[in-house]
Each structure stands twice: as C-alpha cells, then as structure tokens.
Amino acid sequence: MSDIKRCVSLYSYQDEFYLGKLDLEGCLRETAATGATGVELLAEQMIRKFPLPIETKDFRDQWFEWMKKYNLTPACYDAFLENHIYDNRTLTLKEQVNMMNRDIRLASLLGFPVLRTLVSTPMDVIEGSLPYAEEMGVKIGLEVHAPFSLNSGWADGYMEMIKRTGTKFFGFVPDMGIFCKNIPDVVRDKARRHGAKEECIKIVDDAYAKRVANGFTKIKYDLNLGKANMEYRMANGMAEMMDAVKAAGGGPADLEYAGSSFTYSWSEPQDIIDNIDYIFHTHAKFYNVHEDLEETAVALPEVIEAYKKAGYTGFLSSEYEGGEHLRADLDVDSIEQVRRHQAAMKKYIGK
Structure with a gap:
C-alpha cells in the first residue's frame, strides 16, 4: 500500500x-x-x-x-x-x-x-x-x-x-x-460550441499528438519568461500549426483553440x-x-x-x-x- x-x-x-x-x-x-x-x-x-x-x-x-x-x-x-x-x-x-x-x-x-x-x-x-x-x-x-x-x-x-x-x-x-x-476534451468542446471547424480541430489535435510522440522541445531557463515561452512555442511548431489552421479557413475560435494547445504539455x-x-x-x-x-x-x-x-x-x-x-x-x-x-x-x- x-x-x-x-x-x-x-x-x-x-x-x-x-x-x-x-x-x-x-x-x-x-x-x-x-x-x-x-x-x-x-x-x-x-x-x-x-x-x-x-x-x-x-x-x-x-x-x-x-x-x-x-x-x-x-x-x-x-x-x-x-x-x-x-x-x-x-x-x-x-x-x-x-x-x-x-x-x-x-x-x-x-x-x-x-x-x-x-x-x-x-x-x-x-x-x-x-x-x-x-x-x-x-x-x-x-x-x-x-x-x-x-x-x-x-x-x-x-x-x-x-x-x-x-x-x-x-x-x-x-x-x-x-x-x-x-x-x-472540455477545451475541444468549448471550441466547437464557439464555432471551430472540425478540420481545424483535427489539425491542432494531430499536431499535439505529434509533439507527444516525438517529445516536446523543453523550455530553457531565462529571466525573461515571456521570451522563453515564445521560443518554446516556436520550437514546438506553433508557427507551422497556425499557418495550417489559417490555410484551412480557421476563424477566431479555431485560432483560439490552436493557441490554447500550448497551455498543455x-x-x-x-x-x-x-x-x-x-x-x-x-x-x-x-x-x-x-x-x-x-x-x-x-x-x-x-x-x-x-x-x-x-x-x-x-x-x-x-x-x-x-x-x-x-x-x-x-x-x-x-x-x-x-x-x-x-x-x-x-x-x-x-x-
């Protein structure tokens, strides 16, 4: 025990x-x-x-x-x-x-x-x-x-x-x-309630699953936490994922869901x-x-x-x-x- x-x-x-x-x-x-x-x-x-x-x-x-x-x-x-x-x-x-x-x-x-x-x-x-x-x-x-x-x-x-x-x-x-x-799932359900498209949700979910499978690039020590956080996001494919969501016609709810995915690791x-x-x-x-x-x-x-x-x-x-x-x-x-x-x-x- x-x-x-x-x-x-x-x-x-x-x-x-x-x-x-x-x-x-x-x-x-x-x-x-x-x-x-x-x-x-x-x-x-x-x-x-x-x-x-x-x-x-x-x-x-x-x-x-x-x-x-x-x-x-x-x-x-x-x-x-x-x-x-x-x-x-x-x-x-x-x-x-x-x-x-x-x-x-x-x-x-x-x-x-x-x-x-x-x-x-x-x-x-x-x-x-x-x-x-x-x-x-x-x-x-x-x-x-x-x-x-x-x-x-x-x-x-x-x-x-x-x-x-x-x-x-x-x-x-x-x-x-x-x-x-x-x-x-409550984050995904909220995105749907607010008008997110299934195609865009899948792009974000697939990108997260890829980060889990490949291993996250970990955040560095920096007294400037904002800078460290943004570098972390970019190193983990945020720019490419956002571009894919936009290319799929993603609106505000889709982009919010995409951005929120970096709240978790x-x-x-x-x-x-x-x-x-x-x-x-x-x-x-x-x-x-x-x-x-x-x-x-x-x-x-x-x-x-x-x-x-x-x-x-x-x-x-x-x-x-x-x-x-x-x-x-x-x-x-x-x-x-x-x-x-x-x-x-x-x-x-x-x-």
Whole structure:
C-alpha cells in the first residue's frame, strides 16, 4: 500500500465559492466528504480582508477547530508575489523579500509546512527568503506549471541555486498539466460550441499528438519568461500549426483553440522519479473526470505509478481547472468533479 496522501486545493471550488453556494467552511466540508485528508488554501481568494484575519487569534482558533472537525491537515499554502502593485515601478528586492516573508509567516500561523510560489517569482527573491523559511520551518515550492518542466534547462537554473546554497527549504511543486497526453476534451468542446471547424480541430489535435510522440522541445531557463515561452512555442511548431489552421479557413475560435494547445504539455513521468528529493507537494491538476473515473487529458495512472515507484509520501492535491472552459456557456459542478477525481486517485494510489 502506498503512503501517498490525498488533498484538495480549495481553488477547485472557486465557482461555488464565488456564487455563494460554499463559504470557506463549506469548502472544507466538501473536501472532507471526498475522503481527502489534506487541504490546500488560497488565502487571498477565500479569506475576506486578507491578510488581517490571519493575524487574529479568533480566526486561527476557528481554522484549527475546522481542521479538527473535518479531520484535515494543512498541506500547502498558495502565495502570490504581487511585485507590480504600483503603476510606476516594480517592488524593490527588499520589498519583495518582505512580502514573501509575510506569506511564509502567514503559512506558518495556519500550520502549513509548504508554501507554493509561482514560476514568476524571481530567483533572488526566493534565495533572499530562505533564511526566514528555515527559521519558520516552511518549505518554499516553486510550481512547475506547463510549459515548464523538470529535467530541463529551466529547472537546471533552480537546481544550481539549490546545490549552491545547500538549502533543504526550496524545491518544486509539479502541476499535472505537464503530464497531458491529450488536449482536455472540455477545451475541444468549448471550441466547437464557439464555432471551430472540425478540420481545424483535427489539425491542432494531430499536431499535439505529434509533439507527444516525438517529445516536446523543453523550455530553457531565462529571466525573461515571456521570451522563453515564445521560443518554446516556436520550437514546438506553433508557427507551422497556425499557418495550417489559417490555410484551412480557421476563424477566431479555431485560432483560439490552436493557441490554447500550448497551455498543455507532456513530460515523461520518469521526471518525477529523478527529482523526488526536491518535490514538496503536487498539484494533481485535472480538467474533466468522466463517470467511469477516467481523466482523458492527464495520464493519471502513469504519473501516480511514478510517484509510487519514487516512494513519495506527500500530498497529491486535486486542482480542478475545467470550470473555466464551461462557465461562460454551461453550469459548473466542481463538487462532483472533485469527488470523481479523488475516487480516481484513490483507485490508482491503492487506498
């Protein structure tokens, strides 16, 4: 039996939260109902007047009361380094480190052992925050979100810093969007609803399948993320694919679908095994789980098997992102989707 634990990112319930169907406690209640034992929190999204309530004993007492009531464990705190809060300048390095340290402190106050930071967080900010992270006992995990990947030039830039500093408090939070063998069906269905042509959809799907079969050209390390992303897209045939879609008479919906196909990528699950010592938490991203518990984009069985082989004992956190492709046209049922995803993970984990 595997020691992998199951978690839910409360981001998954954003539609119900926004519409007032669930409050923070309601999200925790639904998380517990799935059988998950971990919770991942986006405090800025779900705690009104953030960050002030976390500073109060009353809120923290309530938080830990909920953890006990629903038999949940704080697993990961999602932070957002907002370094463009002024119109006329970017925050200084000191200001950014102070903001990161604030979030580390807040994570600690709520019992989170891991803080997720975005890929856009500058490396010097991360390095400047390491002494405080170690003092507070909170590990900083950089999200590895498509099109980024482990075992790549991009990851090598961060591995150099890890080895140079010898830190045990910086690592990675892989996002399963890097393990998509197919473009999510909800994305394809949205394109059809918006008028995409079947011929153009096939061009895009065939191009994606070719990238998976041949292996993606991986993104390089570059402080200019926009430049690195565009180079990655061009190296993976974006220009040729766009030309083919246009030649087939593709309109706005076709071009949108074509462009969105680069939001997903495929990495070999071996990447997990090779880097397991640096993986602190995992976003088990998913887009649509069918009634038979199959997620048709993310290669969930293969990826979980890699985690099991690697001896991973951390959390796999359900992160539902299919709603964004539905809410403009259709109802979103995040509660059912998370329930199905947790059931699927339970099946493949073996508990």
